[in-house]
Amino acid sequence: MKNFELVEPSTIDEAVALLDPEDTGVRAIAGGTALMLMMKTRLFQPTRLVSLRRLNGALRTVRTDENGGLRIGALTTLTELEHSPLVAKAVPVMSRALRTLSNVRIRNVATIGGHLAHGDPHMDLPPILLTLGARVRAVSSRGERWIDVADLFLGYYQTAIARDELIAEVDVPLQPVNVHTWYAKFTALSADDWPTVGTAVWYRLESGVIAEARVAVSAATERPMRVPSAEAALTGSSPTVQMFAKAADAAADEVHPLADIRGSAAYKREMVRVHVRRALEHASRARSTEAE
Amino acid sequence: MMNETRRIIRFTLNGRAATANIAIYETVIEVLQRDFNLFGGRESCGQGLCGCCTVLVNGTAVSGCLYLAAFVDGAEVVTVEGLADRGVLHPIQQAFVSKTGFQCGYCTPGFILMTEQLLKRYPHPTDDEIRHYLSGNLCRCAAYPDIIEAVKAAANKIQAVESDP
Numbered sequence: 292m293k294n295f296e297l298v299e300p301s302t303i304d305e306a307v308a309l310l311d312p313e314d315t316g317v318r319a320i321a322g323g324t325a326l327m328l329m330m331k332t333r334l335f336q337p338t339r340l341v342s343l344r345r346l347n348g349a350l351r352t353v354r355t356d357e358n359g360g361l362r363i364g365a366l367t368t369l370t371e372l373e374h375s376p377l378v379a380k381a382v383p384v385m386s387r388a389l390r391t392l393s394n395v396r397i398r399n400v401a402t403i404g405g406h407l408a409h410g411d412p413h414m415d416l417p418p419i420l421l422t423l424g425a426r427v428r429a430v431s432s433r434g435e436r437w438i439d440v441a442d443l444f445l446g447y448y449q450t451a452i453a454r455d456e457l458i459a460e461v462d463v464p465l466q467p468v469n470v471h472t473w474y475a476k477f478t479a480l481s482a483d484d485w486p487t488v489g490t491a492v493w494y495r496l497e498s499g500v501i502a503e504a505r506v507a508v509s510a511a512t513e514r515p516m517r518v519p520s521a522e523a524a525l526t527g528s529s530p531t532v533q534m535f536a537k538a539a540d541a542a543a544d545e546v547h548p549l550a551d552i553r554g555s556a557a558y559k560r561e562m563v564r565v566h567v568r569r570a571l572e573h574a575s576r577a578r579s580t581e582a583e
Numbered sequence: 584m585m586n587e588t589r590r591i592i593r594f595t596l597n598g599r600a601a602t603a604n605i606a607i608y609e610t611v612i613e614v615l616q617r618d619f620n621l622f623g624g625r626e627s628c629g630q631g632l633c634g635c636c637t638v639l640v641n642g643t644a645v646s647g648c649l650y651l652a653a654f655v656d657g658a659e660v661v662t663v664e665g666l667a668d669r670g671v672l673h674p675i676q677q678a679f680v681s682k683t684g685f686q687c688g689y690c691t692p693g694f695i696l697m698t699e700q701l702l703k704r705y706p707h708p709t710d711d712e713i714r715h716y717l718s719g720n721l722c723r724c725a726a727y728p729d730i731i732e733a734v735k736a737a738a739n740k741i742q743a744v745e746s747d748p
Contacts, residue, residue, distance in 0.1 A: 292608035293608065294588045294606065294607055294608055295607060295608065296587060296607070297587070297590075297607045297651070297653055323649065323650070323651065323654075324631055324646070324649050327610075327649040327650075327651070328630060328631075328649065330608075331629060342653075342654070344654060370643075390715070393631070393719070394631070394632070394634070394718060394719020394720075395644060395697065395700065395716060395719055396631060396634065396637060396644045396645055396646045396697075396719055397631050397646065397649075397719070399643045399644055399645055400645050400646070400649070400650070
């Protein structure tokens, strides 16, 4: 690796002041597991890294807010989320997914803020957060703003976070009653590989009918994304295996998979079909959020 | 602060105070090998997948090949060399020997440190917990069945010591 400047500010104000909207070589680094991979392969050669490790206290908490939603500090590690009783209670789909996200050592170091800011379409939490209706609070020396996770991912490794912004917090709203969720991940090469396809599903039942549905696909596509045609297929229907298969067909038709070492575009399209269907079937068997 | 290419870091290494003069881009594994002659942690896949570079930082396992040495400034670092107590093997190390939980031994330090972490979280691990927890450690000799036996033996040994000190 080439040399670079490493700065370790102790407040978030200092941190954002050290970011540079003009210089693509300036990046924030938290756990650094993903960034280090890019640096080692020279995909990214930093001029300055702004380490966030001294900001830990303020940004490394998980709490319930006054509306019953979850507030997750951006520097919370994935291990902390995996074992958080608050996360397990509010969004068990997230706790379950974290258990098979990379491995223990990576989860010990990687943070949720970095996980989202990296914009890698293979990450596990973005499709889940898309279905949960989550948003992130981005701060810069210009102020702060909330960005819906639905508007966060613009393309392959591209996010709506500006060069001089940091993700400070993730807000997962209180989920309504009678919601079924699941995340299904398919790894083609080995169990601990990056996913070939990630599918997150979420639907809310009203009198036995799907009143609202959210389906998100990741890894196979250039960015994690909702799949409106699959959601439309589900809405107003009963949660039956036939409807799940229809929704899965709609998803497979809608996505534009990218070919890579984990499979051709055609193969991934079929895997989207299989795993959207399976995720919906699992969701229907999973315990829903509390019924009224 | 500008254009600083090297810095002095101070940390605790296997229980002793340590100082190193590092380049900013160096990983903790590079520094442990070059400055401290500690080769128990070794870079193998270089991507955090294989577990050969495992070191404990403030009691938590990290992939040393993805961890900047600058980030251990002020921290407590433990490598596999720090587990034995005055020449007496740690019960986990002893269990790996007794159960032959290795063949070539290249991955063993990583497995031993991850077992230390595993038993802290699950003192009586099930097979599933062991397999799941150690899924980020690769043994290319495929000594996995013996490794799992070694983990169980270590758990029993530690349990016996704790209930009868």
